[in-house]
Amino acid sequence: MDRRIIISMLAILPLLLGQPQRKPRRTAKIEVVEIRAGRERKQITFDGKIRNSGTEPLGRLILLFDLLDADRKTISRRRGPIDQEILGPGEESEFHFYVPDHARAVEVQIAAEQRGMEIDVEKAGPYPID
Numbered sequence: 001m002d003r004r005i006i007i008s009m010l011a012i013l014p015l016l017l018g019q020p021q022r023k024p025r026r027t028a029k030i031e032v033v034e035i036r037a038g039r040e041r042k043q044i045t046f047d048g049k050i051r052n053s054g055t056e057p058l059g060r061l062i063l064l065f066d067l068l069d070a071d072r073k074t075i076s077r078r079r080g081p082i083d084q085e086i087l088g089p090g091e092e093s094e095f096h097f098y099v100p101d102h103a104r105a106v107e108v109q110i111a112a113e114q115r116g117m118e119i120d121v122e123k124a125g126p127y128p129i130d
Contacts (some may be wrong), residue, residue, distance in 0.1 A: 029110070033123075059115075064077055065110060
């Protein structure tokens with residue numbers, strides 16, 4: 001009987017001690033501040049501005065543009081780097097991209113990645129293509 005009590009106490013001990021405090025998780029995310037999407041000369045143009053709204057610098061950031069049809073299904077995905085090599089927390093960067101026109105594309109949604117890992121995007125869209 002004494003063994004059972006001792007074993008029970010040992011099993012409960014980790015719960016009583018609790019877990020160590022964890023550091024706040026660093027997050028990588030961007031926010032689309034503004035975007036203009038339009039058609040000119042058989043191309044779709046994307047001009048806008050993004051902000052690093054996370055807590056860590058972002059290096060080699062790639063923007064992904066999902067072209068959507070009227071049913072909001074992706075018909076094409078295009079990608080390209082932003083101009084700044086490193087985008088610090090709170091910093092903004094403009095972007096200017098041109099992709100071949102897709103007649104069925106009516107909206108665009110934005111995603112982002114850094115070194116192959118997806119980054120959270122606030123206000124990702126979809127945005128109309130004028």
